[in-house]
Amino acid sequence: MASLLHLSDNELLLLLKKGDESAFSEIYNRYWEKMASYSIRLTKSEDESADIVQEIFISLWRRKEDLVIKGSLAAYLIKSTRNLSLRYIERNINVTDFVEKLAEFISDKSQDIEENISFRELQEQIDKGVAKLPKKMQQIYLLSRDEQLSYREISEKLGISEGTVKKQISNSLKIISESLKGKLSITMSAILFHFLR
Structure with missing residues (x-):
């Protein structure tokens, strides 16, 4: 496992495509914190951000054999984080706004x-x-x-x-x-x- 620290992202991706769990773990360890921090800035929710990051890595593992990444792995993961975070905001902003407005109305x-x-x-x-x-x-x-x-x-x-x-x-x-x-x-x-x- 320690030797994987010196591998490039592209080398890790090649191993990942072959089902190497250690390569997957190394990718996770390299990027989960940066992804979570980015998601928290967008969603303002630590719990939701943790779920978003988990969902991305589950998808990464499930699609490992067919995965096509144009550009860097880091950019791909950050873009995925942004997209899922924005989807969360889109799905929840209306409900949040409604509850706040309703609370003002009732009070x-x-x-x-x-x-x-x-x-x-x-x-x-x-x-x-x-x-x-x-x-x-x-x-x-x-x-x-x-x-x-x-x-x-x-x-x-x-x-x-x-x-x-x-x-x-x-x-x-x-x-x-x-x-x-x-x-x-x-x-x-x-x-x-x-x-x-």
Whole structure:
């Protein structure tokens, strides 16, 4: 194992492709700390960053035989860390923002009792809006929100362009927002806007 310390990244990758666990361990030891630090800066979450780094290395091991890396191993690992970290942010920023806005709303004692809409009622209204979407748009929206797939993953799954996916999701949010007009208070509508965005 000690001798692996002197091997280059490219040499380690060649061994990795042959299933060498020691080479995998050396790659992990060289880069996990840098990857975790980078992810923490992006996500602000040590736990999530640890999971992100673990996911990258699990994927690296599983795909070792077919792995094609253009450029340096370090750049590949950092890029992977960035991509997964940004995906985490994309998936969680809306929920975080919604919870914060909802907490502000509930803590404001001046609001009318009827404006204290429950999560269940809110979800029912959203579900009704989703049900009104055209079938293809509904499918794309649910893949994005329920299965939390990225635009690229949806694009590959459905065989359509990422631009089409983005446009369909944007349109679906407009339709859902329109369907909720007049059914929610102004305050809750503002909060919902942040949630759906």
